[in-house]
Amino acid sequence: MSEVALAHRPTASAAGCADAPILRERGQREVFCGLTGIIWLHRKIQDAFFLIVGSRTCAHLMQSAAGVMIFAEPRFATAIIEDRDLAGLADANDELDKVVARLIERRPDIRLLFLVGSCPSEVIKLDLGRAAQRLDRRFAPGVRVLNYSGSGIETTFTQGEDACLAALVPQLPAADGTPSLLVVGTLADVVEDQLRRILIELGIERLAFLPPRRAGALPPVGPATRFLLAQPFLAETARLLETRGAARLPAPFPLGAEGTLAWLRAAADAFAVDPRRFEAVTELPFERARRAVARWRPELAGRSIFFFPDSQLEVPLARVLARELGMDPLEVGTPYLHRAHLAAELDLLPKSTRLSEGQDVDRQLDRCRAARPDIVVCGLGLANPLEAEGLTTKWSIELVFTPIQGFEQAGDLAELFARPLRRRARLAV
Amino acid sequence: MQLTVWTYEGPPHVGAMRIATAMEGVHYVLHAPQGDTYADLLFTMIERRDRRPPVTYTTFQARDLGGDTAELFKTATREAYARFRPEAILVGASCTAELIQDDPGGLARALDLPVPVIPLELPSYQKKENWGAAETFYQIVRAMAGPTSPPPGSKRPARGPGVRPSCNLLGPTALGFRHRDDVEELRRLLERLGVEVRVVAPLGATPADLARLGEADFNVVMYPEIAATTARWLERSFSQPYTRTVPIGVGATRDFVEEVARLAGLEPAAAVATAGSRLPWYSRSVDSTYLTGKRVFVFGDATHAIAAARVAAEELAFTVVGLGSYSRELAREVREAAARYGVEALITDDYLAVEAKVAELQPELVLGTQMERHIAKRLGIPCAVISAPVHVQDFPARYSPQMGVEGANVLFDTLVHPLMMGLEEHLLGMFREDFEFHDGAAPSHLGTHASLPSVPAAAPPPAAATLSWAQDAEQELKKIPFFVRGKARRNTERFAAERGLARITVETLYDAKAHFGR
Ligand code: SF4
Numbered sequence: 003m004s005e006v007a008l009a010h011r012p013t014a015s016a017a018g019c020a021d022a023p024i025l026r027e028r029g030q031r032e033v034f035c036g037l038t039g040i041i042w043l044h045r046k047i048q049d050a051f052f053l054i055v056g057s058r059t060c061a062h063l064m065q066s067a068a069g070v071m072i073f074a075e076p077r078f079a080t081a082i083i084e085d086r087d088l089a090g091l092a093d094a095n096d097e098l099d100k101v102v103a104r105l106i107e108r109r110p111d112i113r114l115l116f117l118v119g120s121c122p123s124e125v126i127k128l129d130l131g132r133a134a135q136r137l138d139r140r141f142a143p144g145v146r147v148l149n150y151s152g153s154g155i156e157t158t159f160t161q162g163e164d165a166c167l168a169a170l171v172p173q174l175p176a177a178d179g180t181p182s183l184l185v186v187g188t189l190a191d192v193v194e195d196q197l198r199r200i201l202i203e204l205g206i207e208r209l210a211f212l213p214p215r216r217a218g219a220l221p222p223v224g225p226a227t228r229f230l231l232a233q234p235f236l237a238e239t240a241r242l243l244e245t246r247g248a249a250r251l252p253a254p255f256p257l258g259a260e261g262t263l264a265w266l267r268a269a270a271d272a273f274a275v276d277p278r279r280f281e282a283v284t285e286l287p288f289e290r291a292r293r294a295v296a297r298w299r300p301e302l303a304g305r306s307i308f309f310f311p312d313s314q315l316e317v318p319l320a321r322v323l324a325r326e327l328g329m330d331p332l333e334v335g336t337p338y339l340h341r342a343h344l345a346a347e348l349d350l351l352p353k354s355t356r357l358s359e360g361q362d363v364d365r366q367l368d369r370c371r372a373a374r375p376d377i378v379v380c381g382l383g384l385a386n387p388l389e390a391e392g393l394t395t396k397w398s399i400e401l402v403f404t405p406i407q408g409f410e411q412a413g414d415l416a417e418l419f420a421r422p423l424r425r426r427a428r429l430a431v
Numbered sequence: 432m433q434l435t436v437w438t439y440e441g442p443p444h445v446g447a448m449r450i451a452t453a454m455e456g457v458h459y460v461l462h463a464p465q466g467d468t469y470a471d472l473l474f475t476m477i478e479r480r481d482r483r484p485p486v487t488y489t490t491f492q493a494r495d496l497g498g499d500t501a502e503l504f505k506t507a508t509r510e511a512y513a514r515f516r517p518e519a520i521l522v523g524a525s526c527t528a529e530l531i532q533d534d535p536g537g538l539a540r541a542l543d544l545p546v547p548v549i550p551l552e553l554p555s556y557q558k559k560e561n562w563g564a565a566e567t568f569y570q571i572v573r574a575m576a577g578p579t580s581p582p583p584g585s586k587r588p589a590r591g592p593g594v595r596p597s598c599n600l601l602g603p604t605a606l607g608f609r610h611r612d613d614v615e616e617l618r619r620l621l622e623r624l625g626v627e628v629r630v631v632a633p634l635g636a637t638p639a640d641l642a643r644l645g646e647a648d649f650n651v652v653m654y655p656e657i658a659a660t661t662a663r664w665l666e667r668s669f670s671q672p673y674t675r676t677v678p679i680g681v682g683a684t685r686d687f688v689e690e691v692a693r694l695a696g697l698e699p700a701a702a703v704a705t706a707g708s709r710l711p712w713y714s715r716s717v718d719s720t721y722l723t724g725k726r727v728f729v730f731g732d733a734t735h736a737i738a739a740a741r742v743a744a745e746e747l748a749f750t751v752v753g754l755g756s757y758s759r760e761l762a763r764e765v766r767e768a769a770a771r772y773g774v775e776a777l778i779t780d781d782y783l784a785v786e787a788k789v790a791e792l793q794p795e796l797v798l799g800t801q802m803e804r805h806i807a808k809r810l811g812i813p814c815a816v817i818s819a820p821v822h823v824q825d826f827p828a829r830y831s832p833q834m835g836v837e838g839a840n841v842l843f844d845t846l847v848h849p850l851m852m853g854l855e856e857h858l859l860g861m862f863r864e865d866f867e868f869h870d871g872a873a874p875s876h877l878g879t880h881a882s883l884p885s886v887p888a889a890a891p892p893p894a895a896a897t898l899s900w901a902q903d904a905e906q907e908l909k910k911i912p913f914f915v916r917g918k919a920r921r922n923t924e925r926f927a928a929e930r931g932l933a934r935i936t937v938e939t940l941y942d943a944k945a946h947f948g949r
Contacts, residue, residue, distance in 0.1 A: 030507070031490045035466025039558070057526035057555060060440040063469045066477075081432045085556045088530075097432035104434060121464045121527035154466030155493040155527070302884075364514060382485065383471030389479035 008389025022348075022357060024339060029362025032383055033311060033337055034067060035154030037118065041068050042403065043166055044077040046188050049113040049217050052078040053105060054152070055098060056120030071162035077112075079105065083122055094128055095136075102147075102381035104135055112145055114217035118167065119303040131222055146217065148173065158337040160235035160313045160402070161249060163188060167212060171242040174212075174396045177224035182208035183269055184241070184248065187233030188383060190405035191215070197232075197256070197408055201265060204275045212239075224250050228272045230265060232407065233254060234347075237340050252345040254357065256407045257415065258313075258322035264346070285410040295326050296412025300418045303328030308375035310362050311335040312398035317403065319379075319415075321350045327416055331355045332373045335366060377422060394422045436492035437782045437802055439757040439820055443553035443563025444525045445470050451521055452484040452605035453633040457571070458517035460508045461499070462535050463491040481748070487511040491528070508539050512546070519571065519638040523551035544564060549574045550904055559780070561656040561732065562760060564604055569660040570631055575641035580668040587670045590648065597627040597647040597697035601673075602658035605635035607736065608819040609634040610634060612832035613653060617678070620835045621651075624688065626695050631773050645669040649694040653677070653834070654734050656758055679738035680828050680837045681710050682745055697810045710839040722847065726918075728753040728794035730777070730785055730803050731818025733761035735833070739767045739798045739817045742842050744772060749846075753777065753792050757787065782806075793917035796850060801825075813849035817842075898924055901936045908940065922947045 013038035037060055040052045054060050061080035065137070068076065081101045087094040098117075103142060112342045115137070117130045134149035141147060149171040152162040167186065183206050185197065194211055201209050210221030225247030231240060234255055244250065254261045263284060270280045307329050309316040323329040334355040351357075358366070363384075370378060371391070378388055378395045385395040396419055406415040440446075444461060451459040452474050452840060458698040468488050474480045483539045493506075512520060522535040536550025547572050553563045590596065595599045600617055603610035611634070618628055629647040630640045644650075650665055650673040652658045660674040672694055678687035684705050692699040695819070707708065727749045729740045733756045754769040755777030756762070761770050761776045769776035777788055788804045789797060796815040797807040801822045807814035817833075832838040900908070911919050926943035 029510075030468075030488055031465040032468045032471070032488075033465050034469055035464065040468075058435075058438060058440075058442040058559065059444075059467055059526050059555070061435045061438050062445065063466060065437055066441075066469055066473055075435065082435050083432060083556060087432055088556060094432070101432050112513045120531060121466070125496070125530045126525055153493075154464035155491065155496065158465065183812075197907075293675065299562045381472070382476050382669075383468060383477070386475040386479060386481055389481045 006218060010084050022351075022353065025358040026354060027360045027362040027365065029360075029365060031158070031238070031311070031337070031361040032363040032381060033361070034159040034381075035121075036152035036157025036165055036395070037063060037120065037154075038067050038159055039152065039162030039166060040064065040118065042188055042208065043163060043213065046215065047114065047213050048215055049111060049215055050077065050116065051105070051109060051114070052116045052118050053102065054078065054080040054118045054119075054120055055123045055128065056080055056083065057122045058082055060120045060122075061307075061314065061406040067364060071399070083126075083128075088126065088418065091417065092319060093401055094126075096132060099137065102141075103261050106145060107139060111311075115141075115145055115147045115209050116169070117147065117149040118166075119149065119153055121153045121411075123150060123210065124153045124155060146173070151406055159235070160315075163233070164238050165238045167239040167241050168431070170213065171223070171239060174220050174223045174246070177222035177227055180208055181224070181226045181228065182210065183225050183273065184210050184212055184223060184229040184243070185232050186212045186229050186243070187236055189232050190240070193408045195403045196410055197266075198281060200287070200409075201421075204266070204270055204273070204276070205333055206269060206273050212304065213300045218285060221305045227407060229268055229344060229391055230271070233315075234340070234343055235338075237343065240343065252346055254321065254350065255315075257318045257412075259288055259295055259409060259412045260326060261318060261322060262286040262291065262409050262412065263288050263409070264342075275428065277282060284409075291409035291412040295416045297413060298416035298420045301423060302416065303421070305376035306330040306332050306373070307377045307419075308332050308370050308373055309334045309336070309365060310363075310370075310378070310380040310398065311337040311358070312379075312381055313402050314338060314340075316379070316398075317344050317347045319346050320355065321410075322415065324352050324355070325350060325420055326412075329419075329425065332375050333358060333361075333366075333369060337361070352401075377419060394426050396422050437805075438526035438800065439780050439782070439800065440560035441470070441473075441558060442526060442553075442555050443558045443566070444523060444555070445473070446563025446565070447521065447523060447551055447567040448474070448484055448486055448554060449560075449604040449606050450487060450571065450633045452480070453603065454571075454636050454638070456518035456523060456637040456639075457759040458487065458515045458519075459486045459521040459523070460487045460504070460511050460535070461489070461523060461525055462504050462533060462541075463488045463490070463525035464492070467527075468527050469694045473606055475660060477821055478806045478826055479823070480605070484513065484605075485517070488815050489528075496531065500528075500531055502540050504533055504535055504685070505542060508544075509542055512542075513545050517546060517548045518896055519575065520550050521551055521567065521571065523553055524555075541671075546610055547574050561758060565660045565760075566659045568601075568604075568657060569664060571638070571764075572632070572641050572644060572661050573664060575638045575666070576644045576665070579642055579645055581645075585670075590696075595625060595627045596697065597629045598691070598695070599629050599644055599647045599650050600631040601650050601652055601662055602652075602656075603631065603639050603658060604655035605634070606819075606821060607634075607654070607657075607730075608821055608825055609831060609833045610654075611944070612830055613834040613838065615830070616832040616835035616837050617651065617653070620678070620688070621691070624691060624695070624700060625692060625697060641786070645671065647671065651691070654732075655733060655761060656732055677734050677738055677832045677841060679735070679838060680746055680842065681708050681836075682896065683738060683741060684835055684839060689859050702756035705836055705839075708836045708839050709892075710746060714845050719747075719779050719847075722850070723748050725796055725850065726752045726792070726794045727796045727798060728789055728792055728803075729817075730755045730797075730799040732756060732759075733758035733765050735818035736798075737765060738833075739842070739846075740768055740772065742815055742839070743798065743846065747843070748841070748847060749796070752794050753788060755779065755788070793915075795915065796846070798846065801803075815849050817846045897933050898936055899926055901934055904935050904937050904940050919944070 003431045008125040119130045130149040134147045137148040148169045150165040227248035230251050237266045251268040253265045256265040315335050320331040335358040339359045379398050405411050451457050471502050473486045522539040539548045570852045650662050652662045678684040678688040679877050689699045727743050736756045740751050740754045744751050751772040756765045759778040766776045797803050798817045800818050804814045925942040
């Protein structure tokens with residue numbers, strides 16, 4: 003299996019930086035914890051509920067990070083650990099059972115409940131795995147109860163989705179021996195539908211997405227399953243899928259015209275799609291994506307860009323900006339660099355790009371100020387202070403909450419980077 | 432364990448951040464995991480601050496737990512001092528670090544830094560944001576002003592001849608609800624009274640400024656949630672009296688001016704001080720008649736809820752049908768205020784309990800926080816925001832205080848704006864069946880995009896299962912404006928139940944109307 007996969011690995015370009023040294027830092031990390039993934043996961047899986055077992059801090063994080071994005075009652079909540087729960091653990095379990103019972107009564111529409119661990123629940127060693135099993139038995143068959151940790155001592159931002167999907171993998175039904183394709187990682191519904199259409203046109207009809215939109219529609223997995231990662235932050239999910247016999251198709255991520263084409267080609271090759279058919283199906287959307295991206299090239303070419311670590315999307319994004327828009331990535335910071343999953347991406351990055359993993363935010367700010375990039379991609383805590391210093395910024399979180407994958411979104415992705423520059427140029431105050 | 436969807440207050444270390452961020456020359460080293468850095472965005476995004484909060488997080492990870500998180504804390508503190516050179520350092524733990532018990536205070540002291548190190552003990556599993564802010568302010572004031580306090584029992588020296596009376600303004604913080612503008616408004620007011628403002632703290636103060644707090648004649652406590660503890664300590668240590676009135680609304684501003692005059696030894700000049708307020712005339716002008724007796728529900732922090740209730744009742748002639756607060760520390764004050772309006776105070780930090788109360792009372796206007804704005808929107812009730820927790824909209828670009836003369840003007844506008852204008856309301860009542868007057872129609876001056884959601888408040892089930900509505904009575908009920916319909920339904924059902932009527936007819940409806948009045 004792995005031989006097949008290796009055969010289709012995109013060839014490394016001479017300019018690539020797959021083996022470039024990485025600056026590893028272990029200072030203050032200015033990033034969200036994995037709980038934050040709930041903000042999109044709870045909208046994606048429409049009958050799932052996420053109950054964080056944590057502190058007031060966790061509840062406050064969710065509400066502050068979700069902010070204005072909540073228009074309906076959210077399908078997440080926090081069971082806030084209080085002083086009396088800390089007094090004795092048996093008590094904490096009873097309390098949790100009561101909270102869950104009240105919740106399920108209030109929300110009879112829930113089919114899948116995730117107990118989500120936090121730093122406090124991890125530190126006091128509250129066994130949420132056992133609690134989930136107990137509650138799963140109690141509420142079966144109406145409600146399934148699973149658990150994962152989104153704690154900040156173990157997960158960074160998008161790793162929360164990895165932990166959530168990893169918790170789903172053992173629950174996936176076994177697939178029969180027919181070859182099938184699984185696309186892994188949350189995508190906006192519109193992007194998912196577009197990619198599904200193309201893959202079906204290519205003839206890959208045994209096709210499923212993880213996470214599914216409904217908890218009852220878990221896709222099957224088995225040795226005949228090939229999977230494509232739609233997101234770069236799914237290390238543990240990929241590992242567990244492999245233990246179930248599935249094989250990962252190495253590919254760049256479906257960002258930009260070129261990335262989307264290569265990602266689709268990985269699937270087409272694995273499923274022995276006739277190259278002419280591949281050409282026929284992808285030619286139009288690929289050209290359309292190229293034109294959409296090219297519109298922004300004059301504004302972005304030659305501009306320098308600096309990434310602070312955030313979602314692990316940094317490397318693929320830098321690749322799109324460098325190759326399709328002619329930008330100059332000075333530093334690409336990422337919370338965690340998964341060499342194997344990013345191999346195809348790293349090959350495509352310019353050699354001059356500095357890669358950094360982890361963070362020491364004050365030192366990174368020093369480097370950023372010294373580099374004076376044309377655009378800084380950073381989190382919400384840093385953006386306004388850097389703007390006030392005269393730098394132009396792009397909020398990284400917007401890249402997680404906007405449909406940017408696939409051919410039809412390639413132009414939107416480019417526009418997201420052009421907008422702050424255009425805005426700065428227009429303002430006369 | 433408490434099931435929470437939304438919270439009114441953050442954890443206590445966020446309160447500490449509000450103090451540190453408000454001040455100059457202070458740095459806060461917080462033993463906390465990486466995710467807790469989200470708190471920075473409260474200040475940089477919601478308040479649009481142009482600088483990062485002066486906070487260093489240790490961001491320890493699981494792999495550090497077995498090893499030496501204490502060493503990590505020491506390194507972070509040492510480096511933060513070297514980089515930021517603050518005049519004073521605050522150290523403390525967030526909820527997770529509290530559990531690993533590294534003793535940040537002891538660790539930081541062992542570093543022998545050349546500036547005061549102030550340890551903060553903020554119990555995350557008991558207390559909340561405002562308490563954390565109050566405690567932090569108190570600890571830092573005690574650390575900076577303590578050394579300058581006179582021996583216990585000493586009398587305050589009399590003010591020298593020709594020296595103007597002076598005060599400090601205590602309580603405004605970063606991320607406070609209109610704190611920035613309230614400070615400005617009080618400065619103007621006190622200036623007119625001839626009282627000098629010495630130190631404003633914590634907003635804009637340095638540790639050195641805090642050391643001078645004892646010099647002023649008295650303290651003005653702007654927000655008791657944050658400044659009361661500190662003011663009491665200053666009174667004990669410096670024999671410095673402090674104000675009890677929060678000057679929000681015309682009446683409270685007059686009371687405040689009298690209190691200040693007494694503390695400053697000046698002639699009361701309340702009339703002078705509140706001259707120029709437009710609220711009294713706007714409220715007396717005939718077009719405001721329609722405001723009379725509007726049923727209003729008030730919820731917020733104690734300071735703003737109590738003040739808004741008084742303005743609503745005394746200055747706009749609304750009827751306060753509910754008053755509550757999430758500030759447990761000031762529950763007694765809220766209960767006293769509620770008693771004045773003949774209602775029982777709702778003291779809770781459970782958003783669902785507040786929602787249930789609003790649904791039960793069916794007020795015509797809600798004065799609350801951003802959370803009540805959500806509740807009111809869902810129930811189709813107009814709402815104005817009068818209190819934290821804050822939202823980016825609560826930091827308007829224009830000058831918009833809550834306190835003093837201009838504050839009262841702002842409140843008039845804020846409280847009246849969401850309501851229908853008088854004649855518009857009458858027309859709506861007269862021609863219920865006009866197709867454009869559907870229940871979701873918003874006041875016309877709010878524009879179409881502001882139209883209320885068409886989900887009507889869920890009709891409460893009949894009081895008794897035996898009670899039923901005749902179809903024509905149900906039709907007639909629909910002709911009553913939607914904002915009082917819930918109330919009319921409940922009154923009618925109560926009326927019928929009390930008289931043992933099983934079926935509600937049009938007659939019953941009007942009998943009940945006559946019985947209960949409006
Ligand atoms: S970092 Fe830990 S304590 Fe903080 S919000 Fe995330 S899970 Fe909760």
